[in-house]
Amino acid sequence: MSKVYLALQDNDEARYIVEAIEEDNPESTIIHQPAMIRIEAEGYLVVKRETVEEKMGRDWDMQELHLSLITLGGNVDEDDDQLSLSWNE
Amino acid sequence: MSIQIKTSTLEPVRNTFAHIERRFGDKPATRYQEATYDVQAETNFHYRPLWDPQHELNDPNRTALKMADWYAFKDPRQFYYGTYVQQRARMQENAESNYAFFEKRGLAERLPAEVRDLVVRFLIPLRHLEQAANLNNMYGTAYGYGTAITQALLYNAMDRLGIAQYLSRIGLILDGNSSDALQEAKGYWMNDAVWQPLRALCEETLVQKDWFELFLAQDLVIDTLMFNLFYVQLDEKLVADDGQDIAMLTEFMQEWNKDTSRWLEAVLKIAVSESEENKTLMTEWISKWRGKAAEAFAPLAIEMLGEDALTIALAELDKRVAKAGIK
Amino acid sequence: MNKNKVTTMAAKKLSLKEKYSLLTRDLDWEFSYQDRKDAFPMEEFEGIKITDWSKWEDPFRLTMDAYWKYQAEKEKKLYAILDAFAQNNGHLNVSDPRYVNAIKLFLTGISPQEYQAHQGFAHIGRQYGGVGARIACQMQSIDELRHVQTQVHAMSQFNKYFDGFQSWSNMQDRVWYLSVPTSFFHDARSAGPFEFLVAIGFSFEYVLTNLLFVPFMSGAAYNGDMATVTFGFSAQSDEARHMTLGLEVIKFLLEQHEDNVPIVQKWIDKWFWRGTRLLTLVGMMMDYMLPNKVMSWKEAWEVYFEEAGGALFKDLARYGITMPKYAALVEKEKEHISHQAWWTFYTHGHATGFHTWIPTDEELDWLSEKYPETFDKYYRPRWEMAKKLEAEGKRFYTKALPQLCTTCQIPMLFTEMDDPTQIAYRDTVYNGDRYHFCSDGCKDIFHDEPEKYVQSWLPVHQILQGNCGGPGVEQVLSDYYHFNVGADNMDMKGSPDEKRWKQWKGVA
Numbered sequence: 001m002s003k004v005y006l007a008l009q010d011n012d013e014a015r016y017i018v019e020a021i022e023e024d025n026p027e028s029t030i031i032h033q034p035a036m037i038r039i040e041a042e043g044y045l046v047v048k049r050e051t052v053e054e055k056m057g058r059d060w061d062m063q064e065l066h067l068s069l070i071t072l073g074g075n076v077d078e079d080d081d082q083l084s085l086s087w088n089e
Numbered sequence: 090m091s092i093q094i095k096t097s098t099l100e101p102v103r104n105t106f107a108h109i110e111r112r113f114g115d116k117p118a119t120r121y122q123e124a125t126y127d128v129q130a131e132t133n134f135h136y137r138p139l140w141d142p143q144h145e146l147n148d149p150n151r152t153a154l155k156m157a158d159w160y161a162f163k164d165p166r167q168f169y170y171g172t173y174v175q176q177r178a179r180m181q182e183n184a185e186s187n188y189a190f191f192e193k194r195g196l197a198e199r200l201p202a203e204v205r206d207l208v209v210r211f212l213i214p215l216r217h218l219e220q221a222a223n224l225n226n227m228y229g230t231a232y233g234y235g236t237a238i239t240q241a242l243l244y245n246a247m248d249r250l251g252i253a254q255y256l257s258r259i260g261l262i263l264d265g266n267s268s269d270a271l272q273e274a275k276g277y278w279m280n281d282a283v284w285q286p287l288r289a290l291c292e293e294t295l296v297q298k299d300w301f302e303l304f305l306a307q308d309l310v311i312d313t314l315m316f317n318l319f320y321v322q323l324d325e326k327l328v329a330d331d332g333q334d335i336a337m338l339t340e341f342m343q344e345w346n347k348d349t350s351r352w353l354e355a356v357l358k359i360a361v362s363e364s365e366e367n368k369t370l371m372t373e374w375i376s377k378w379r380g381k382a383a384e385a386f387a388p389l390a391i392e393m394l395g396e397d398a399l400t401i402a403l404a405e406l407d408k409r410v411a412k413a414g415i416k
Numbered sequence: 417m418n419k420n421k422v423t424t425m426a427a428k429k430l431s432l433k434e435k436y437s438l439l440t441r442d443l444d445w446e447f448s449y450q451d452r453k454d455a456f457p458m459e460e461f462e463g464i465k466i467t468d469w470s471k472w473e474d475p476f477r478l479t480m481d482a483y484w485k486y487q488a489e490k491e492k493k494l495y496a497i498l499d500a501f502a503q504n505n506g507h508l509n510v511s512d513p514r515y516v517n518a519i520k521l522f523l524t525g526i527s528p529q530e531y532q533a534h535q536g537f538a539h540i541g542r543q544y545g546g547v548g549a550r551i552a553c554q555m556q557s558i559d560e561l562r563h564v565q566t567q568v569h570a571m572s573q574f575n576k577y578f579d580g581f582q583s584w585s586n587m588q589d590r591v592w593y594l595s596v597p598t599s600f601f602h603d604a605r606s607a608g609p610f611e612f613l614v615a616i617g618f619s620f621e622y623v624l625t626n627l628l629f630v631p632f633m634s635g636a637a638y639n640g641d642m643a644t645v646t647f648g649f650s651a652q653s654d655e656a657r658h659m660t661l662g663l664e665v666i667k668f669l670l671e672q673h674e675d676n677v678p679i680v681q682k683w684i685d686k687w688f689w690r691g692t693r694l695l696t697l698v699g700m701m702m703d704y705m706l707p708n709k710v711m712s713w714k715e716a717w718e719v720y721f722e723e724a725g726g727a728l729f730k731d732l733a734r735y736g737i738t739m740p741k742y743a744a745l746v747e748k749e750k751e752h753i754s755h756q757a758w759w760t761f762y763t764h765g766h767a768t769g770f771h772t773w774i775p776t777d778e779e780l781d782w783l784s785e786k787y788p789e790t791f792d793k794y795y796r797p798r799w800e801m802a803k804k805l806e807a808e809g810k811r812f813y814t815k816a817l818p819q820l821c822t823t824c825q826i827p828m829l830f831t832e833m834d835d836p837t838q839i840a841y842r843d844t845v846y847n848g849d850r851y852h853f854c855s856d857g858c859k860d861i862f863h864d865e866p867e868k869y870v871q872s873w874l875p876v877h878q879i880l881q882g883n884c885g886g887p888g889v890e891q892v893l894s895d896y897y898h899f900n901v902g903a904d905n906m907d908m909k910g911s912p913d914e915k916r917w918k919q920w921k922g923v924a
Contacts, residue, residue: 002727006656007630009649034710035637035645036630062432063482067489070652071626073724075731076475076660080432087731099505099920101576106568107898108585123572124565127585128531133873135595135602140458146605147535170562171491171569178488181481192427220443224455224542227554231538236531243538243558250551251480254439261438265427268438279445289449296454 004074004085005040006047007033014068020051036070045074046084112160124169126160128236149234152301154360154367159235161363165355166348173244176348177251184341188258196334197262204332205263211323211393212335213260213274214284218315219253221291222246225307229300241352245308248345259338283388290385301360305371306378308353313409314386316346317402322394357413372415379406436477441470444547456545462608465673469546472668475660476552483555487562490650494566497646502573511639512707513578513917514908517770518635519571519644520580521701524769525597526628527567528588532601533616534560540609549668552661556617559654566651570643578913580770583898587769590884591897592817592875593697593761595825599872600694604687606868610669611683617662619687623728625655626720628698631710635701638708663728670735677736686864688740689857692749693824699754700761703783704775712786717750742857748833751787755795760829762802763814767889769899771908774802794836811907817876817889822851822869823858830854846870 008014014037018030021039028041039045053060062080074085104110105118108127134145144151149159156162168176191197197205226246233239257271264270277284290311297303320342327335361368383403390399430438447455459466500506510516537557544550568584575581587594604615633648669676699713711719729739758772765772775783780799783791805812818827832838842853846866853859862869878884884896893899903912 002730003723004727005724009653034634035649036634063476063478063486066476066486066653066656068653069656070649071630072656072659073727075663078432078476087727088734102579102916103576103582105572106575106584107582118572120569123568128564128568129535130528130531130589130598133589133595133598133878135599135873136606136868136871138606139608139868140461140606146602170558170565171495174484174488174491177484181484185481216443217445220547223554227538227542227557230557231535231542239538240561243561246554247480247483247558250440250554251484253443254479254481257439257442261430261435262427266430267428271438271442275442275445279448285448288445292447292450292455296450 002087003040003042004045004072004087005038006045006072006085007036007038007070008068009070010035010037011068013064016055017047017052017065017068020055021045021047024048024051044084044086046082048082050081119167120171121164121167121169125164125236125240129234129239147234151232151234152299153370154301156235156360156363156367160237161359162235162238162241162356163359164237164241165351168241168244168352170240177248180341180344181251183344184255187337187340188262191334191337192262196337197265200263200334201331204327204330204335207323207327207330207332207393208259208263208335209270209274210277210281211389212319212339213256213270214278215315215319216253216256216260217275217278218287218291218311219249219256221295222307222312223249223253225294225297225303228297229304232300233304238356241356242304245349245352248349252342252345255338255341259335262338283392286385286387287389290381293381302374302378304356305374306382308349309357309409310375310378310382310406312353313406314382314399314402316342317405318386318390318394318398320346322398322401326394354409354413357410357415361414368415375410375415379403432477433474436474436479439479440474440477440551441548452545456543458543458609459545462610463679464608464610464669464676466545466669467672469544469549471671472546472548473664474548474552475664476657478555478657490653491562491566494646494650495569498570498573498643501570501643501646506642507574507577508920509640509642513913514705514771514773515639515641515707516574516578516913517580517772517908518632518701518705519574519641520578520770521697521705522632522644523567523571523581524584524587524591525594525697527564527571527584528594529597529601530560530564530567532598532605534558534564536601536605536612536616539605540612543609549661549665552657553613556654556658556661559658562654563647563651566647570647573643577916579900579903579911580913582900583769583904586898590875591769592820592879593768593826595820595873595875596697597694599825600690603690603868610665613662613665614669614680614683615687615690617658618666619662619684619691621655622659622662623688623721623725624691624695625659626724627695627716629655630720631702631716632698634710635706635708638710639706666732666737667735670732670737681737682864684737685741686861689742689855689861690824692742692746693826693854693858696753696757696826699750700757703754703786704758704779707779709779709782712783713754714750714786717746722747741860742855745833745857749830751790752794752831752833752836755783755787755791756829756831757826759795759798760818760827763812764818764827765907766813766905767893769897769904771906771911771913773908774799774806790836806909811909817879819852820874820876821854821858822872822874823853823861824855825872825874826854828852828854 008017018037021028025041025045028039028045031038047065049060049062062083065083072085074087077084104116109118109122112126113122129147138146223246226242226249229242230239230246233242260270260274278288294303294306320339324336361371387399534557537553537560541550541554541557544553571581589598604612629648629652633645636644636648669680702713761768762772780796784796820827828839830840832840840855842856842859844851844859851862879892884892886892890901894901899905908914
């Protein structure tokens with residue numbers, strides 16, 4: 001299996017998103033780098049709107065992710081409720 | 090070690106980039122200036138494009154219009170990307186609250202059936218015209234010359250996509266998201282006899298080669314007539330027929346037109362006053378496309394508004410052309 | 417008047433995908449009055465077969481209203497930071513004035529290419545017949561315009577206090593080393609619309625751009641440059657969309673027709689090679705130009721290409737796509753190229769628009785540690801020699817103009833990988849003229865389209881032919897390149913940049 005990943009700017013918004021990702025992807029690894037946070041996992045990673053909303057305590061649109069997103073690796077599937085990354089092998 | 094910073098030693102070495110200084114003098118420049126002037130490369134192109142070997146990659150000769158300096162086309166709005174998106178974000182926030190209000194109050198259900206039919210038959214199909222306008226403005230972005238005008242064309246192209254999407258949303262509001270209204274409107278665009286000349290005109294614009302001629306055909310001639318017929322005259326008719334609430338959904342287009350007109354009229358004036366040759370060329374182009382467009386809009390204007398409507402719209406176009414310095 | 421009211425059902429909820437499709441995909445129509453091929457005339461000449469554009473999957477379903485909203489928010493944040501940077505003299509917070517030279521190379525070498533990307537995506541954003549892909553390209557076009565403009569604005573503050581930025585507009589299409597990135601993008605833009613996307617959208621954005629932006633922006637963060645960090649990461653937030661577009665287009669082409677597979681593979685091979693050659697400049701920036709270092713070029717290559725790219729090509733294997741040709745060679749080259757490049761710039765430092773220098777002893781030790789296989793053996797001795805000469809007051813500049821590779825236009829500085837003391841030369845004769853190359857990769861590319869690459873505007877040839885003014889190099893630098901000779905070029909030591917910095921910092 002190959003790693004999928006995404007990197008977020010290290011800002012306040014991103015901390016909630018990272019928290020949500022950690023909860024939804026217990027196998028993921030969080031790496032703090034200068035000014036950015038990289039999250040990687042084997043094969044599959046998902047960001048769920050509901051979990052982020054829970055962490056932030058407000059409505060959150062999936063597309064708001066793009067305000068903090070720096071880069072990603074993997075095939076993207078985005079809808080109203082989640083964005084997932086995966087490799088087909 | 091304590092760091093001492095004396096203000097006198099922090100005098101800048103220069104105020105701006107060399108090419109900006111050559112144009113505007115040695116003084117602090119605006120963000121519009123630094124983002125616009127001389128940004129596009131002008132020389133030493135390595136390879137001829139496979140898709141257009143007669144021209145260089147960036148080539149002023151993709152139009153017959155001649156300019157000594159293509160950066161004469163200053164945008165009076167001074168839009169660079171940042172100011173453009175922030176201005177449009179304000180407009181879209183306003184539009185969003187209008188659309189939300191319209192939906193929340195169920196205003197679609199209060200519209201008279203005639204108004205609904207008018208909107209579906211005459212307003213919604215315009216989204217396809219907007220799509221042609223998007224492509225035609227992209228054409229100028231891609232093959233035009235000098236960042237001053239090409240960036241403004243790109244902003245206009247994106248505006249037109251946005252407007253096409255707002256028009257589509259009006260359809261979805263009217264049909265409860267079933268997309269029936271959109272399908273019905275597309276049927277008119279494709280098959281209704283009164284729409285066909287206009288659709289044929291749009292298709293004709295999409296095969297044009299001279300980008301400045303195309304700019305005049307689309308942004309001046311077609312758009313002036315379109316705006317007057319649909320957002321002025323049809324709007325008045327809708328108000329008269331108890332459909333004034335629709336105006337909430339077209340406020341974006343009203344604001345867009347005001348904003349874009351300022352730029353369009355500046356471009357016309359600058360191009361005309363450049364030379365007699367440009368003036369002659371533009372006069373020919375405008376008259377050619379005025380003729381085509383008048384024919385293409387005629388059946389639609391009559392069916393939608395009556396006999397005088399097109400005359401009023403053409404007068405608006407003529408006024409605009411005269412204002413630019415073309416008889 | 418009939419006052420019958422419209423009756424509508426309760427509005428059904430549309431998913432993002434359905435909504436996007438209705439608002440975007442459905443705008444297109446079948447032509448009745450013109451041949452659609454005249455409106456979209458460029459789709460076939462490359463041999464790519466598109467049987468059904470409707471199979472295109474939009475990865476992100478961004479409508480214009482959302483685009484304006486989110487992009488405006490990004491811009492607001494970015495410009496607030498740029499304003500604060502200017503007001504607080506943020507340029508004084510960089511780690512070391514040498515750092516600024518890295519961003520000189522960025523503004524003169526990368527920003528103009530963002531503009532070319534904007535132009536190229538505008539071109540295919542007009543030419544693609546499929547509305548979904550076309551609109552994604554249009555959005556990328558306007559994003560790329562954003563990038564060049566925010567970069568110019570971020571560097572505007574540096575330009576006020578440092579040399580080497582002020583003539584970027586004139587330099588972009590003239591200066592010898594800038595023809596490397598410039599010709600790269602000219603090559604892509606002059607190709608057909610699908611090759612352009614494979615070149616820029618896939619090979620560059622997806623496979624290689626992380627190597628440019630992510631370590632470099634982290635580098636800016638490590639070196640106290642908030643302006644660059646901010647525009648860099650803000651630009652990267654668009655990049656996620658661009659990378660995904662690149663990948664989706666590749667998958668789309670491969671799924672449309674099996675005949676597309678060998679064409680796409682050939683383009684991947686070409687653009688991977690051209691991209692890695694271009695990134696030599698980035699490798700050099702990372703290893704030599706950042707005073708506080710984040711990671712070595714070699715480490716960045718391992719994380720962002722070998723690991724991430726490896727996963728990608730495993731994923732594409734199901735279409736019959738294999739790792740790019742010469743990927744194995746590049747794995748060896750990662751040990752060498754940054755050292756070979758910086759040495760070349762150091763020795764031609766009189767003709768570069770930024771300053772060069774000998775790494776400090778700590779930096780030499782860092783390089784030894786990061787490149788245990790190669791640095792001490794091949795490269796450290798050169799720097800020790802340069803140090804000795806400099807100490808004797810004999811800072812060394814090569815007077816001869818370098819020979820350039822016809823394809824990538826980099827001076828002949830790369831060595832054979834089985835003998836790193838031997839410069840690699842390849843050549844070929846075409847229509848009676850001899851052409852020179854730095855590598856088999858560059859020679860292959862030439863051979864596939866010789867009629868294209870014989871057109872290359874090779875800066876050194878042009879100087880020798882008298883097309884760039886003269887007679888001497890100094891006149892070329894000042895009159896044709898618009899360098900401030902004596903300020904922009906030469907060694908960091910003794911430069912006006914260095915003098916001013918010391919004044920600002922109150923050190924002798």
